[in-house]
Amino acid sequence: MTELEAVRTTWEQLGSTNPYWAVLTENDFHEGEARAEFFATGRTEVREMLRLLEDRGHRPGGHAVDFGCGVGRLSFALAEHVDEVTGVDVARSMLDEAVTNNPFGDRVRFVHNESHDLPFPDDSVDLVVSSITLQHIPPSLSIRYLMEMVRITRPGGHLLFQQPSHIPAPVPIPAEQCRATLAVVRAPGTLVADECGYVRVSVRNDGTETWPAGQLLNVGNHWYRDDIAVRWDDGRASVPCPLAPGESGEVTLQVTAPSAGGDYQLGVDVVQEHVAWWSDRGTRIVRHPVTVEASTAPPPPRPEAPGAAEQVAPAPKVSGMQMHGVRTELVCGLLRQLGCTVLDALPDRRAGDNWASYFYVVEVGEYRLEVDP
Known part of the structure; x- marks a missing residue:
């Protein structure tokens, strides 16, 4: 199983069992007021994100992409500030829930993506947002997705994303x-x-x-x-x-x-x-x-007298969500190499108390690095 297949399998399972808890694991969100509170956290978070742009004299553009959109927590909040939102996720079970929740009609759409690439042309969007998503993707994939975010964003557009860096060594509690x-x-x-x-x-x-x-x-x-x-x-x-x-x-x-x-x-x-x-x-x-x-x-059907090449591989075991980090020095260096301006890398706590994590505010420039498929 490839890294991407493992990520998809895990999040399909999580989306099928308890998608709201999987997005915000510190709380239980199911029905009624709790569900409303879940989406209210998205509105608060998006307002704080966009304020970081406005404080630097920038404004969000017309088409925003929510990478790792899950059930639409940030997608719907973004729709209150921009003209068009596309939510992208690897788990169809999450997207089915997002479509059910969508109050914005055609202004918000959702795309299922199981590829290393993002399904958008070069320079086609104004803003890419990602929160508590890259931390669950192995570094080899999250770096590729960062490069894809730069590729699809027009020069002068922005990336707003969170990425853990590393786990500081613990001090033993007496x-x-x-x-x-x-x-x-x-x-x-x-x-x-x-x-x-x-x-x-x-x-x-x-x-x-x-x-x-x-x-x-x-x-x-x-x-x-x-x-x-x-x-x-x-x-x-x-x-x-x-x-x-x-x-x-x-x-x-x-x-x-x-x-x-x-x-x-x-x-x-x-x-x-x-x-x-x-x-x-x-x-x-x-x-x-x-x-x-x-x-x-x-049990799966057993073929009669199979040869070695005919053996059926066992179904992959679903593991729980995992945490991954990419050193902030590497993230900033990559973005600068791609012609971007890192306006800020702010320490944040989205990855929990155990991680050194950062929220990045990035302006995309002209330069593009060619990537082999």
Whole structure:
């Protein structure tokens, strides 16, 4: 499976199960007021983006592209400021939801794109926007997409995008401060084998010092059966830091059920990445019972006496969303090489507390670098 196929497979699965949570993982957005709040975050974010242009004497153009548009959170917000918006995404399941949500008719359209290239002619758009998208794409692909964004944007147009740079090395939290109380707030009681589920977890700081931000402090889970760990190190979600002594925060953890049916316990722990699991330092793992039902999907047909060349490859396993960074020095250098002016690279927190991340404000110039297909 290629890198692009892996990205598409992951986001098709996420778009089919819980697309709103997949876009903004720190909250649950489903129906009613929560859904309205989800789209309100897009309007707030777009206003802040465009203010960065206006503060520098620039204005958005008439045709904007939302790269990694998902269900249309930023696309619909952009339509309140520009004439035409095209949302582009690798997951058709996300786009189906976006089309259903679209209140702007033909002024906003959505394009399914499974290519390394973007489906626009040279110099054909005025503005490209991308937020919390490039961070989920491997660097070899995200660099290619940055080059494509420059190609499709007319000289004098703009790119507004967010890209993590790197993870600073964590400072180990002292062992005596690795004290937490965990509680499962909401979790499924039943899952199908290999199905993804979502677990809401509360974590309280029981130490005497504040847990600082940017130290790779996460909630993670394992799966147990008859008190034996059968799947170690499954999901991850960042603890909302800084978190003072006695304070609590909640996270939503994506978990994947074991492949075999049966009665399991989902164990939740705190981990400081590259340092220690806190159950090794005195924090009690919280366990939640989950019944895993065997999959009812029929097995694929088995050919009679196949030769080696006729063997059917197994279906790819869907992994959870991944995070990737590209060093800000490389991003700025590439853009300048392409004839762009980096108006600003502003530190931001869209990638979470653990990453050094930047929001780039870029004016596109005349020069184009030829890229081999």
